[in-house]
Amino acid sequence: MTTPHLSVVVPVFNERDNVGPLIDEIVTALRGNAALKGEGFEIVYVDDHSRDDTLAVLQALKGTVPELRVLHHVSQSGQSTAVRTGVKAARGAWIATLDGDGQNDPADIPKLLAKRAESPADVKLFAGWRVNRKDTGSKRWASKAANAIRSRMLRDATPDTGCGIKLFEREAFLDLPYFDHMHRYLPALMQRAGWKTVSVPVNHRHRASGVSKYNNLNRALVGLRDLRGVAWLIVRSKRTAVREL
Numbered sequence: 001m002t003t004p005h006l007s008v009v010v011p012v013f014n015e016r017d018n019v020g021p022l023i024d025e026i027v028t029a030l031r032g033n034a035a036l037k038g039e040g041f042e043i044v045y046v047d048d049h050s051r052d053d054t055l056a057v058l059q060a061l062k063g064t065v066p067e068l069r070v071l072h073h074v075s076q077s078g079q080s081t082a083v084r085t086g087v088k089a090a091r092g093a094w095i096a097t098l099d100g101d102g103q104n105d106p107a108d109i110p111k112l113l114a115k116r117a118e119s120p121a122d123v124k125l126f127a128g129w130r131v132n133r134k135d136t137g138s139k140r141w142a143s144k145a146a147n148a149i150r151s152r153m154l155r156d157a158t159p160d161t162g163c164g165i166k167l168f169e170r171e172a173f174l175d176l177p178y179f180d181h182m183h184r185y186l187p188a189l190m191q192r193a194g195w196k197t198v199s200v201p202v203n204h205r206h207r208a209s210g211v212s213k214y215n216n217l218n219r220a221l222v223g224l225r226d227l228r229g230v231a232w233l234i235v236r237s238k239r240t241a242v243r244e245l
Contacts, residue, residue: 055070080182194239
C-alpha cells in the first residue's frame with residue numbers, strides 16, 4: 001500500500017447528514033492535486049461514539065471511497081482525543097484537520113498546502129483564520145472575547161486558534177503535550193516546542209445540518225482553566241539545541 005502524502009483527519013459526533021457531502025468535497029479538492037506530489041491522500045474519520053447512525057453511514061461510504069478509513073471510539077472522549085486518535089493512526093507525514101459539521105471548506109486544503117510550499121521548513125503549523133465567520137452573533141462575540149484573552153495570556157500571534165481547518169506535521173504534533181481541548185491551543189503549543197506557525201485566511205460556512213455540540217458558557221469555563229494550564233506549560237518549558245559529535 002502506497003504511503004499517502006497527506007492524511008485528512010475529521011472527528012465527528014452525531015453528524016450523519018454532514019458526512020457524505022463533506023467527504024465528497026474532500027475528494028473533489030484533493031484527487032489529482034499537484035501539491036500532493038503524486039503520493040495521494042487518505043481520509044481518516046474518527047467517530048466519537050455517536051448516538052445516531054453516523055458510524056453506519058461512514059461504513060457504507062467505505063465501499064465507494066477508497067481513500068476513506070473509519071475509526072470508532074468505544075466511549076465518547078471529546079474532540080481533542082478524536083483528533084489525536086486520527087493523527088496517531090494516520091499514515092501521512094502531514095495532517096489536515098476539518099471539523100465534521102461542514103463549516104470548514106475542504107477547498108481551502110490546497111491553499112494551506114500551497115502556503116506550506118512557500119514557507120521555511122521550521123513552519124510546522126498552518127492555521128485557518130475565519131475572516132468572515134458564519135456563526136450566530138453570540139458565538140462570534142464569545143469567540144472574539146476568548147481570542148483576545150488567549151492572545152493576551154499566551155502571546156501566540158494567532159487571530160483564530162479555534163478554526164477547525166489546520167495543516168501540520170504529524171511528527172511535530174505527536175511531540176506536543178496531550179490534554180483535553182488541546183486542539184484549541186495548537187499554535188501556542190507548537191511555538192512552545194520551538195516551531196513557527198502561520199495563519200491563513202479561509203472560508204467559513206453555515207452549518208448545513210445538525211446542531212452545534214458547544215455552548216458559550218461551558219466553553220468559557222473550560223477555556224479559562226485550560227488557558228492557565230497552557231500558560232504554565234509555556235513558562236515551564238525549556239528548549240535545548242543538540243549537536244551530535
